[in-house]
Amino acid sequence: MNYVKAIFLICLLFHVGSTASAQNITVDPTVTPEVLVKNILINSSCLSIENINASGNPTPGKQSYASFTAGSNFPFSNGLVLSTSASKNAEGPYNQATSIGERILSWNGDQDLNIALGTTTSTQATVLEFDFTPSTNSISFNYFFASNEYQSFYPCSYSDGFAFLIKEVGTSEPYKNLAVLPNSTIAVSATTVHPKINSIIVEGTPKPGCEANNENYFKGYNSPSSPINYAGQTVVMNASTDVVPNKKYHLKLVVADDLTRNFPSAVFIEGGSFLSKINFGKDRTFASDNPVCFGENFVLDTKLNAADYTFKWYVKDASNNYVLISGATTSTYAVITPGTYKVEATLNSASCTATGEISVEFTQEIKSSNTSIVQCDDNTDGITIFNLTKVENIVKNNVSQITNQGYYETLSNAINKTNLILNPKNYINKSPNQIVYARIENAYGCFAIPQITLNISNYVIPDQAPFETCDGDEKQDGLYQFDLNQEVTSKIMAGLPSGLVVNYYLTANDALTETNPLPNIFKNTIPNSQTIYVRAVNGPDCYDIAPVELIIHTFDPPNFEDETLYLCKGEQMTLSVATGFKTYQWSNGDTVNSTLINSAGDYKISVTDTNDCQKTKTFKVILSEPAVITGADIKDFSGIDNTVKIIYTGVGNYKFSLDGSVFQDDPTFTQVSSGIYNAVARDKNGCGISNSFSLYVLDYPRFFTPNGDGYNDLWAIQNIDQMPDYSISIFNRYGKLLKQMTQNSSGWNGIFNGQELPSDDYWFTLLFTNGKIVKGHFSLKR
Incomplete structure (x- = not known):
């Protein structure tokens, strides 16, 4: 069983290895x-x-x-590869261990590449490199760049270089x-095309990273299963350029290592x-x-000599198949409908057929409107200031997607x-009824040019009499506010067409x-008289501009301040102001310069001058009368703290006196000496003096000296005999009663x-029959 498994595993590994090997590219350097x-x-x-040449590794x-x-x-x-090392080394898989490549010091660089980069x-x-002569107006080919520089931090600092160099033969240009990033002049390399690279530390030395650069053109890093032996590569790109048919060009394809001669690179074509193609440029579509x-005369031009070629034009149908366009056999074709078009140009003298293709779409028509601006003329010379932007929505029919690209004096x-x-907001026309031109565009630069006629208004606002008002605030400085709508507009609009809208301005130029x-509530800035300007408009058109004179009258009669007067009870008073005013109006109905009154209150007099400006004065009349003293609050037996507060009635404003000679505002008197007083109150407003009120302030002596010299020999309370019945008891310090006295006693x-x-301190108790008790002490001195 183990033997069978081993044989199966060996076969499987062989199959996998064979499959992986079959995916690698095969290079033929011969x-x-x-x-x-x-x-x-x-x-x-x-x-x-013609003139094909190549050079490279000298080994x-x-x-x-x-x-x-x-x-x-x-x-x-399939294709061809140009490398900075032996081309055979381009075969995969990628081997990082050998990616540093080989340094061949006798293998030089290229001066043309140096200049290009x-x-x-x-x-x-x-x-x-080789020379070629095209029969059409464009060449192109596909390629990508691969490099072992695509590892570590190298793309942040190092890159091999390559270029596809072209120029016309026999010229010094x-x-x-052609090996540049699309729509730019940036040469493709590891430093111009790479993802973000983080900082790293190499053998203890920090190596800075860098941000991504044109990462969308980087295909990715390669792995040990890559078909080529390079660390990373770009996406497939296209090199192309326009050429002139039948001119000879030299094309030089070159790739080279940098100064380090390490980490080889290659370009695969x-x-x-x-x-050799016919180039109509990029597609003319919304996507591009x-x-x-709309309305543009769009002609596809092969730029080929019609005598040397036979032309066939095609357009794609709904099924996406090319259909021959009948009758289209010239070197150009005018496109009037959207579609995808192709041309086949066959050289009559050779088996050469070149093609070109382009997709075409048309924008919608830009709707525009000619219009006019009617402006006012401040001096009737036909020259004035126009705001051309007022019609910016009119000329483009209020289509928000259309933009205004300016205004011009000529169509050209x-x-x-x-x-x-x-x-354009302050354009001065050059002549009456001048025409200027607006250029409006859609999002693709297509344009229309509507006309704007600059007209001068023939309407006139009749001359207006000055608008007058009175300075109605306290400060008569000739500055006061106007309600322009209420006070001015209604008079200006009298007799003018309805629907006009008016605004006001400080200067004619502002108008x-x-x-x-x-603002509607306008306060003049020049005292007494100021001219402003009214502009009447009818929709967007100016009707007329006219001056408006504002006059502010001041009225500040002398001695016309408010007064406060006092009327004695039961009497009469005459209130009066100066003569010579146009009208008088008292608040009590009188219409002359004076009025007789017999009661207190506020009396107002309004007068006007010849300009009907009004001034108002207020007489505040206050009732007054003599006071009636009804009593007094007395604090006595207190030495320097004796006080008297006069109690009174009356509506006047009074001064008070205890002796009829010295008066004070306060009815309370302090530090009052003992004695008999006749208090009175005097009205400050001249309405007389009050009744006289008698009062007594008592006090006891603080010491006496009974030595028989006839001075201060008796201890007695002055004026106490004027008081109700009383009794006085005198005690020594031990409380022994020494003396009792009554009204009939002369003293102790x-x-x-x-x-x-003996000399000592003694105490007394004073008892009035009304229950009031006063206690104190005094000294006997010998």
Whole structure:
């Protein structure tokens, strides 16, 4: 059983190895340059080939140019390969261990390649070159680039180079490189086509990575099962160029190593892909973003001599088959309907048939409208300022997909997009009724050119009388606001057609250009008198522009400030202002400059001047009367803290006095000495003095000196005899009663039981019959 399994496994491995080997390309380095070009590369009888040469690896038996054949998983079934090492080394599978290649110091680079790539360091160059004469106007062939530089960080810094160089024979013009990225002049290489490469560390040294570069053209990295022995490769690309029929060209295919001579590269060219074709350019379709414009005279031109060729034109039908176009036998064909077209041009003198093919689609017609702009003229000379952009939607029929590409003074300029009007919003016409041109385009550059006639309005807004108002705020500076709609527009519109819309502007130029329109509530910026401009429009058309004079009258009579007056109760008063005003109107109905009043309140007088400007003054009349003093709050027996607060009634504003001589605003008096007072109140507004009110402020002496000198010998309370009945009890510090006194007592002389009491402090209690009690103490001094 084990023996059978072993035999089966050996057979299986042999089968798998054979299958993998069969997928590798097979390289034949013995093929001559003549065979490589004429039998493998070229597949067109419309090319004349001569002067074929090749050079490469100088090592015998290791030719660096060769033919190859490949299996189904390779981009090309056959072709030729040009390598920077022995061409046989291109055979797969990929072996990273040997990918560094071989360095042959005697194998030089190529100067033409250096010039084309802008370098001086190419080495180990392989060249295949020849002359050819095409019978058509285009050549092309397919290729891809493979390299062992596609590993590690190398594409960030290193790449071998290659180029397909072409120029006309016998000229000194430089070579043109066909091995470039599509729609660019960037040469294809490992540094220009690669994915993102991360930084790595090599033998302890950091090596920086780099971002992806044209990654869409990188096919991928190869594995040990790859059909070729290279680390990575590009996608298949096409090299093509226009040529002139029957002119001789030199084509030089060259690949070379860089200065390191390490990690070889190769270019693989598809066998039979080198074709001489008729080139009509890229497809004119929506998919290619290049359809033919509606109405365009689109002619397919083979650029071949009609006498030398026989032409057949075809178009694809609904089944996707080419159908011969009857009667189309010339070198050109005018396309008027969409479709895919093909031409076959057969050279009469040889078995050469060249073909060309193109797909054509047409855009829809761009609908446009001629229109006019009617503008006003501020000085009737027929020259004014037009905003051409006002009709930008009209000329393109409001189609949002169509764009305005500018305005031009001539049709020729509009067609050629030259001498664009630079400021279309402020264009000054050159003559009355001038025509300018708008260029409108669709997304593909197709255009139409509608006309715009610049007309001058013949309508007139009648001259307007000044619009007057009064400066209605407190500051009479000649600046005040107008409600333009209410105060001005209604008068301007009188007699004009209905439907007009008006706006106002500070200057005539602003009105012409419709810039900086004024707000409806407008406050003049020039005191007293200012001219603004009204613009009336009828839809998009200007009807007329006219000046509007605004006049602001000031009215600031002297001595007209509000007043406050006082009216004594029961009296009358005359209120008056100056004479000479146009009208007077009092709030109580009087219409002269004065009025007689007998009650308090606010009285207003409004006067007008000759401009009917109004000014209002308010008299605030306040009632006043003499006060009536009804009592007093007295704080006495407190020394310097004695106070008196006068109690009164009355609606006036008063000053108060305790002696009728010195008055104060506050009815409360402080630090009042003991004594008898007659309080009065005086009306500040002149309405008289109050009744007199008698009051007493009492206090006791803080000491007495009973030494018989006739001064301060008795302790008694001054003016207490004017008060209701009372009794006074005097005590020593121990509370012993020493003396009692009443209204009939003259005072205490400091004697108790016939004996003079010593100097000391003594206490008293004052008791009024109304229940008020005052206690205190005093000193006896001897």
